[in-house]
Every structure is written in C-alpha cells, then in structure tokens.
Amino acid sequence: MAKDINDIIIGESKNVLELKFLIDKVAKSESTVLVLGETGTGKELVAKALHSASKRKGSFIPVNCAAIPAELLESELFGHEKGAFTGAEKSRVGRFELSSGGTLFLDEIGDISLSLQAKLLRALENKCIQKVGGGKEISLDLRMVCATHQDLEKKVADGSFRADLYYRINVFPINVPTLSQRSEDIPLLINYILSNLKKDKNNLPKFTSEALEVLKRHLWPGNIRELKNVLERAYILFENKQIEKNHVLENLIRLKAPTSKEEQEALWDATQELDNVEENNGLQSFNKKSSAPLPHPKHYADWFDFFENIDLRVYLRDVEVVLIESAIKKSDGVVSKAAELLKINRTTLIEKMKKLQIN
Template identity: 40%
Template sequence: MSKMVLLVEDDESIAIVIKAALEAEGLQVDRCESISCRDEMLADGNYDVLLTDVMLTDGDGIESLGDVRHAHPDLPIIILSAQNTLDTAVRASDTGAFEYFPKPFDLDELVRAVRQAVDSRAASVDPAPDRGDSLPLVGRSPAMQGVYRMITRVLRNDLTVLILGESGTGKELVAEAIHELGHRKTGPFVAVNTAAIPKELIESELFGHEKGAFTGAVARTIGKFEQANGGTLFLDEIGDMPFEAQTRLLRALQSGRIRRVGGREEIAIDVRIVAATNRDLQPMIEAGTFREDLFYRLNVVPIQLPPLRERAEDIPALAEHFLNQAVEEGLPIHRLDAAALEVLTQQQWRGNVRELRNFMYRIALMAREEVINTATVHSLLQERPAAKAEGGAPDFNAAVENWMTEADAPAGTLYHSALAAFERPLFELVLARTGGNQLRAAQILGINRNTLRKRLAELAIDPDRFTGQG
C-alpha cells in the first residue's frame, strides 16, 4: 500500500512540481491550500507525512502546528518557507519538524527527506524555547540558509560545534545563538579568546589554579571550564591555541573532567563546547602545530560562515539593522535611501560584517540628514582607501593602519589576520594582471605553481573569473 503525503501549498506551480516528484517515487499525494483544509484532511485521512508551507491563504502554517502535534504526535512534518530568516528556521525547529527547507529548495533533496520521513515515523517533540524579542543573525541569502539549518539541528543536543569563517563574519554571534536558543540557555555562556591569552597563562585561564601553583597564585582561581558548568564554553580562535595547551584541552574533552593547575583533584564538568577559528586548520595539522586528534574532537558539527562578498544581497538588511542598533545606543535616527543602499551593496567589505557595522555606526554619528543619500556614503567611503604617499604611490603604512582600524583583530591574532587579509587581494590583483594564467601569476609572485593552486583553493578564489582581464 502506497504511503500518503499531505501537501499544504498555496502556490500551484510549486505544488505541481512537488506532487509530480513525489508521485514518481511511488507516494500518494493529496494537496490543499489552507490551514482549515489541512485540518479537515488530517482528521479524515491517515497520512504518513505532512509537507507544509508557512504562509498560507488563511494564516501562518507554523503557528497552527501545535494543534496538529497534539492530535498527531507521531506525524513527521516537513516545513517549506520563503520567509528565510533565522527566526523562521528556529520556529520550524520548535515544532519538532523533521526537516526545514527554505525556498528555493533542491527538489531531489526534498524528495529524499520525504522518503526518510515516511520510513522513520519518528519525529520527536520538544517544548519551544523562549527566544526573547530578537535574534542575533541577519540575512536571508541562500548562503545564510545553510547556517540557519545547521544551527537548528544542534539546539537540542550537546554535539561539539566548530564554527569556521573569516574574521568579522559573526562566529561569536552563531555561538551565542546556539546557546540562547538551545536547551542550555539557562546555564552560563562563557567566551574565551584563546589567542588573546599569554601562552604561560592559558591552562590556568581554562582550568583554573590552586593557591601557590605558581608565582603570583595567591588564591584559588576557578577557570573557564568550571565557570561554564551547566552551560556553553565558547573557545574562540582555537587555531591559535599553544600546542601544549591543546593536549590538556583534548584530555578534558575526552574525559569530561579537568584538573586545576597545581591541583590533584579531578573535577567533573558538564559543558557544551563551541569552538571557532578563522584559520585553515588542515595545513596546521600537516605542519604539526595543531593536533589532528583535537581537530576531529572539535569538528563534530562544522558550521561554515560565508564572507560578506558571498552574501551581498544581505547588505541592505544588515545596514538597516546596524542603524537601528546605533539608535538603541544613543545615536541619531537615520535611514538609507535606495541609491545609498545600492552603493553599500556594491562595496567590497574585506572586514566582512564587522567592517560594515563599524561603517554604519560612523554614518550614524557623522551624517547630518535623517535620510542618508549617496553623497554622504561616498564621502565617508573615501576615508577607507589607503592614503597616497608623495608621487602618488600607495602609502603601505597607511593601508595597514586603515586595515587594523577596520578589522579590529583580537590581540594575539594580528600577524596571521594581516597575512590572510593581504594575501587575497594580492592574488586577485596578480590574477587580474595575468588574465587568470596561474603559471604567470606564480612566476610574478615568486612561488611554486602548486602552492598558488592550493592557496587559491583554500581562499575560494576562482582563477577563471579573471580570464581575459590581463
């Protein structure tokens, strides 16, 4: 007997495509367009999966799912939505949804999810978390949809998460979202920048120390692991942690127990670990500066944050969001006209979201008019490029100083952050000069062609897009 799917979708073209794809898999599909029709059909039929859109002809498809859950507690629910925000993804997760798909979606992936739901009939229901009035992440781009989906998948478990991304992409915001929206939200959220702690103090900072453990240890001190007990410990810039400390961290993660520096007693700890780095850890593993076993311990659920250049369509929403934040912090009310938003969207933000935020706060402070136009934006953007030295050549010192101001790199990470920031534009400029010819580019740079290819792959630079520019 074929399995039954109830499709609730008011867009006829989308419904036709989904229905045909599912029926090709041997599933029987009934379709309706409203919440009231959905409820009638669920009451009369015996369905194996509910596949529903969010915005329907008579209301919000998610808000009304509580009654469906009460009447059909074991019915797997798959949610589709064009309202592609973190809030929608989390609301879908709150219902105990089997899966959530932002529109547009991959049809093959949707069909696989429906088949898995049919086979499982094991959707679980957890109470919805109280999220408060706001969520930290902004953007509806396809690049951010994958981030939202990954966040919702780790809210009800304690799997270790490794957040990867360039400086300024919002790694700590993701860590905070995982904590604040998850089942550990009533516990503490403790963040530690492992790159900002002197090498000789990092073990004491993480694990604490006993009185007299070393010179200056005049009293017992509780470390970050104990401070985070019952909650979440966020280990930022994990790629810059000293190798010796990595060994003790690995032992703590494996055993769930720590020992204070100078102490004898082992202490059980109950923390959820979220780590983050802007470094490519694989070359560090190969070079012997990062432990491979620690990497696999941390990299249980990787979340890759896109740089702002890969989600430029989110820039208008981010800009408005930061202007609203600025008002909350006492700066004047402003808004951007359409042309000014377009200028911001076309701009390169090498410091990613952090640089855009800093710029919007500068606009909020400096702009005289309430409605900000292109003239004001261009005027402030002119302050961003490097100053010119005598003779018209770029002043490299000024460029570095400007980058330091915009990037706001954490203490202890400046050297590696500067290299990463310099390497990308250098490679792109040379590739543009050579028309994408990697051999010539490698010769100009004075590096091996294989080395160039590897770095281009790691930096996600496509040399083909420079073809014909030389």
C-alpha cells in the same frame, strides 16, 4: 526553527537561511561544533545562537584564545589553586567550571599551544579537568563550541595543531558566509545595527536606494565588523540626514588592503617587476615581460566605482612594507623565518628590505 536563532542571526539570504538551518539542527544535540569563517563574520553570534537554541540552562562563556597571553591561557581555562605559581595568591575558578551546565566558546582555537592542546583534548575526552597546581578531578557538564578563521587542516599537516584534537572538535563544522556572500542582507543589517547603535531612534540616518546598492557592491574585507564601523561613522556624519551614493563613496568607505593569502601572494608576484617608487610619480604599467598574476578580479573589479584613481606602484609598495614588517615581527626578527612565511628566498627578502629601507 527556534525563535532565538532569528533574533540573534539577522538575515534572510539563501546563505544565511542555510546557516540558521544548521544551527537549529545541531543545537538540539550535544555535539561539539567548529565554527569556521573570516574575521568579522560573526562567529561568536553563531555560538550564541547555538547556546540559546539548546536546552542548556547554564551560562554562555566566551574565551578569545588569541587575546590571552599563552602563559596565562591555561589558568584562564582550567583555573588554578592558591600558590600554583608566583602571584597566585588565591584559588581561581576557570572558564571550564564557569560554563558548567552551559556552553564554553573557544574563539581562535588555532592559536593555542601544542601543550595546551593536549590538555584540552584530555578535558574533552574525559569530561573532567584539574586546576593548575591541583590534583583533584573536577567533572564537567558543558557543550564546547570552537571557532577559527585559520585553515586547521593545513595546521594539522604542518604539525602545529594536533590531529586528534582537530577530529575531536570538528564533529559538526559550520561555515559562516562573508558579508559579500550575503550582500542582500545589508539593508536588514543596517536597520538592525543602527537601531541598536543609539537609543534615540528618531535621528538615525537614512540611505537612498542608490547608496544601498553601493554598499551591496562593496567588497567588505572586514565583513560585519567593518559594516558596523561604517554605520557608526554614518551616524556621526549624517545624523537625521539622507545618505546619497556620493556620501558613501566619499565619506564612509575606506580603501582596505587585501588580507587573504591568495591576494597577498598575487601582490608579491606583481611587485617583483616594479622599479623603485619615486615621490609623486604617476601610474606606471607592469613590465610587459612579466607574467605575474594580478589580484583576483572578483575582489578588485569594482575599485574604480569607489576611487577616481589608484597609484598602483605606491599602493603595492605600501602593501609590501606592511607584509614584510609583519613577517619579521612574527619571526622575532629572524630573516630566514620571515622569508619562509612570505614564500620567497632569503636573499630576495634582504634585497626588498634594503630597497624599502626596512630595518
């Protein structure tokens, strides 16, 4: 296995060793790779490891497709000629050209528009591009690695992602494990992250074995990104000190709202039977006639290891508000579209909005 892979991907768990094996195998080829995984799992690190272990001498060029406005993404990728559009005062080289001889990493590939998907497919198949506003064909010599946290097969089925592009980029899929699926790597990750967090290696905090066990059992919905935040907080609060179990529970770990689709749907079902929430009321039970499923036990079974109590009604109410507001924003204020996103009836959504005082 290439040394670069072990330097970039930290961990020795079974899932990580399998991940490294796949990276090592495909790095020697020129195949297009699709990296799949939850937000914060380190998909870009996988792409960097692929590039470093390959024979390509050019640059590794990352692009977060979700972070660039749709109207600017085409120019960012393909470049543009002077005068191609208002504000294009000079010619610009795009990310495709910059990655010539190297690797182009397109993160959040599922967010690009259908029109840009067609141009991306053409570039992959013909190994050439045209700048925006240009007519000259520019040959490409690059390896493309794409990544997403979305279900592209579902997007293909609903028509929001081209099937031909999906099959073109899904030559060699790699699934990145969540942090909870590689929890035995947490001590190694802690040492690596803390040692790279600060130049002064002498004042780093130390975790007791009991504290490490708490971290291993944490759900980590934000994955490695969340772990980094926890460790930065640990350095600030416990510089050059020993961190005990109670420090982790009381000062480092924060309650996270569930993000997976299954958990969100379960929460919607569970809140159907809840009455109006009054300030300072205690923990109430569900209506006994309700058959609504609770959130997945594997995600919530350990919550009371970290919290003395949880006001279930208030917590579910808050989750409801966040999801409804997000759906309305995503739907540009169109209630019927928001209801479709939430998989509930339009009238039900309107009733919830009135009840929760959401405009």
